[in-house]
Structure formats: C-alpha cells, structure tokens
Amino acid sequence: MAESIEFVPAEYSHKTQPESTAQEMLRCGPADIDRLADAGLPFEVRSGVRHFDVNDLYNLGMYSGRGNTQPELAFRMLFRFAGRPVDDLLREKTWDFKVTLDCVACEGEAPWRFAAPDAARFGGRVAGGQAPQASTGSAHYQAKVTTLGARTPLLSAQLRRLTRDYLDSGYRWQMIPVAMQADYELVHALGATSCIAASLLLAERFRSAGYRAEAKRGWFCGVLGGALDLPHACVEVVDDDGALKTVDIAKAQLAARLSPDTGDFQELCLGSIYNKVIPSTACGNASFGQHECGSRQPVQVRADIRSMQGS
Structure with a gap:
C-alpha cells in the first residue's frame, strides 16, 4: 500500500496525527502501522508516540483497496451525486x-x-x-x-x-x-x-x-x-x-x-x-x-x- 502513493515531501509535511488516528483512519492495527513505517511512511516521534501527516494517511486509505477505510468511505459519499442524472x-x-x-x-x-x-x-x-x-x-x-x-x-x-x-x-x-x-x-x-x-x-x-x-x-x-x-x-x-x-x-x-x-x-x-x-x-x-x-x-x-x- 505504501508503494502506491507519493508521500508529502518534508518541506511541506506537518506530522500532527498520532498513531491512534492513523489506525482509525486506515482501519488497521499497530502491526500494520509498523509495516507501513518500514515501507517508508514518514513519521515523527513525540512523547514516545509516532505522528503522521494527515495527507499521507488519507492517500494511503484512499488507494488501499480495502473498501472500509475512512478515506474510501468518504470519497464514495462525496461523489455519490456524480453517477446521478x-x-x-x-x-x-x-x-x-x-x-x-x-x-x-x-x-x-x-x-x-x-x-x-x-x-x-x-x-x-x-x-x-x-x-x-x-x-x-x-x-x-x-x-x-x-x-x-x-x-x-x-x-x-x-x-x-x-x-x-x-x-x-x-x-x-x-x-x-x-x-x-x-x-x-x-x-x-x-x-x-x-x-x-x-x-x-x-x-x-x-x-x-x-x-x-x-x-x-x-x-x-x-x-x-x-x-x-x-x-x-x-x-x-x-x-x-x-x-x-x-x-x-x-x-x-x-x-x-x-x-x-x-x-x-x-x-x-x-x-x-x-x-x-x-x-x-x-x-x-x-x-x-x-x-x-x-x-x-x-x-x-x-x-x-x-x-x-x-x-
């Protein structure tokens, strides 16, 4: 999943979202976050907690193919009108x-x-x-x-x-x-x-x-x-x-x-x-x-x- 997107470059990145938010957005557990971090997902550690850029998390969810992440569900809701007359x-x-x-x-x-x-x-x-x-x-x-x-x-x-x-x-x-x-x-x-x-x-x-x-x-x-x-x-x-x-x-x-x-x-x-x-x-x-x-x-x-x- 991490290989499918381009992460926000450091000069534009704001890593404000704690790991608990990442798990909630991506509908995954700590082991999944470990694998994403190992695959290149940028993060910063503050007070012992990893923090991520919300844009990176959104893009990971949107292109995950799981069908149940928050970004995928929001995207389908956002564009449901586009298939109507x-x-x-x-x-x-x-x-x-x-x-x-x-x-x-x-x-x-x-x-x-x-x-x-x-x-x-x-x-x-x-x-x-x-x-x-x-x-x-x-x-x-x-x-x-x-x-x-x-x-x-x-x-x-x-x-x-x-x-x-x-x-x-x-x-x-x-x-x-x-x-x-x-x-x-x-x-x-x-x-x-x-x-x-x-x-x-x-x-x-x-x-x-x-x-x-x-x-x-x-x-x-x-x-x-x-x-x-x-x-x-x-x-x-x-x-x-x-x-x-x-x-x-x-x-x-x-x-x-x-x-x-x-x-x-x-x-x-x-x-x-x-x-x-x-x-x-x-x-x-x-x-x-x-x-x-x-x-x-x-x-x-x-x-x-x-x-x-x-x-």
Whole structure:
C-alpha cells in the first residue's frame, strides 16, 4: 500500500496525527502501522508516540483497496451525486454561506482581506456578505449565495485536446497540502495531481495555446452535511465563442476513478458550470484570507456551507 502513493515531501509535511488516528483512519492495527513505517511512511516521534501527516494517511486509505477505510468511505459519499442524472446540478440553488477567519499568531488589530464569493460571474448572486471589519484574532463573513448550472461545453477542439491529454497523462490524484499544490511543477514531477496543481498547469497550457485562462479558487459545497471546506479550484478560460467557460479538471478525474457511470458529469466538468461550486475572487494559488497584522502565519479559513431549505 505504501508503494502506491507519493508521500508529502518534508518541506511541506506537518506530522500532527498520532498513531491512534492513523489506525482509525486506515482501519488497521499497530502491526500494520509498523509495516507501513518500514515501507517508508514518514513519521515523527513525540512523547514516545509516532505522528503522521494527515495527507499521507488519507492517500494511503484512499488507494488501499480495502473498501472500509475512512478515506474510501468518504470519497464514495462525496461523489455519490456524480453517477446521478445531472439535471439536478443545473437548477438554481441557494446556500447559507458562513466563513470564520482565524489569525493564529495575531500581532494586533488590522484589516482583513477575504476572497468573497463571486457567484455573479456565472449568473448567480450574493445577498449580504459584508466585508470583515478590522479586528484582532478572528473575523466572520456570512451571506446567502445562489448558484445555478448551465450546459456550456468547450467548443474549441484545441482546448478539448489539451484537457483530454491531461486526463490521459496518468497523474494520480492525491490529497496534498494547499501550499504544496501551488508548487504545481513539483506535484506533477512526483506523478501526482490535485485540483489546484492541475488547474494551475492546465491554465498555463491553455495560455501557451493562445487562450486567456486563469486558475481560480472556490468552494465545493453540499457534501457530508456541510461544515467542510474543500480546497477546490478550476480553470476559467475564454472559449472560441468568446464565452467564459470552466474546466473542473480534478472533479472530472475523480469521477472517472469512481465509476464509468459518471460520464455525463465528467462532460459537465469540461466547460459547463454546476450548482455545487461557489466561485471566489481568489486566483488558484492564493489564500482565501489574509490579516494585515504582520504575522507570518497563514490565516486559517473554515467554511460552513449548507443548502437552504427548499433550494
């Protein structure tokens, strides 16, 4: 199992999960953890207890083939919608959107910068959503965000070819720290990929082909009951018809891994929009939030996004 993934390099790794968590996530015992460590699973020993990077544990579980690990069960639940008719993804949907920004090493009162939802870019709307005021420690943002889907498939044969080339390249999707995802050349050199890294690379290839393209961040919503901030990104590109299209390359790749019955959803990811994604103003390798207090520690952004009743 350990040979099947690329572990997070030391410069990006944060080994915060104790061995008890590793056993729970992977549904295994101490002897299994010993074998994984012997096979190369990185760890640090603190107070006599081995600690692991949560991304490494997630990837081990996801590709274990056991069928009962926490990552495998979560993945199947996360993408169960992808095998259903896509019409439900095209209708208007409203979300109760709440975000908490935490400056964990705050150095005093200062303004906040938050990459707010930008649903209007694709026909949606935002109600409320006052920008956070200057403060210390933490800040909050709340709005009602309405999204909708639309079938706007890529028309350009060149854009479709570049997208298909990427999907056929054999990169393996893995859970990767956001800071490492921005280092997309390193990620792909390891044979791995992720939504941010894939979007940054594909946007670069689109631009090299003469198209206006940019990787943009947002939120993937309506999964696991909400209260889950997924580091989502896609490519926004101006197609041959002059319209702005989205290529959700990672979701197409993950859906293909889940089941061959997800073909309609995979096609929707290649140019169209769907109502489970809330776009933001952040570019692909930027943080959702910043606090201008002078702290060098990144702001922690926690999103709680829930479907509103009746939508």
